[in-house]
Amino acid sequence: MKIHILQPTGYNPDGTLFQTKTRWVIGMTLPYLAALVPDQHEVKDTDECLQDIDFSEEYDLVAITTFSHASKRAYEIARTYCEKGTKVVMGGAFKGGFCEVAELLSGF
Numbered sequence: 001m002k003i004h005i006l007q008p009t010g011y012n013p014d015g016t017l018f019q020t021k022t023r024w025v026i027g028m029t030l031p032y033l034a035a036l037v038p039d040q041h042e043v044k045d046t047d048e049c050l051q052d053i054d055f056s057e058e059y060d061l062v063a064i065t066t067f068s069h070a071s072k073r074a075y076e077i078a079r080t081y082c083e084k085g086t087k088v089v090m091g092g093a094f095k096g097g098f099c100e101v102a103e104l105l106s107g108f
Contacts, residue, residue, distance in 0.1 A: 001041045004059040005033050008073040009048040029065045064090045
């Protein structure tokens with residue numbers, strides 16, 4: 001199984017994606033989740049603050065973790081993969097803390 005674990009970025013006030021070359025705090029979610037996946041599966045992890053997401057790559061499963069500030073982008077990414085027929089799961093502080101709002105925003 002080919003799995004993509006990703007953390008989306010938020011938007012700048014001008015509508016562009018926020019991206020940087022450095023992180024002040026390193027998140028542990030992406031490498032931790034990737035390490036839990038059994039070896040027979042191929043895993044890629046992407047922190048969108050640091051690198052672009054390659055939407056041309058095909059995956060069997062996309063796992064998204066998100067904070068509130070990046071929730072709009074998280075749902076855009078989820079929708080893009082769902083439209084391609086890819087299974088998507090979502091978790092993180094936003095999804096876990098605001099379940100009802102997250103369900104209303106999902107649209108899928």
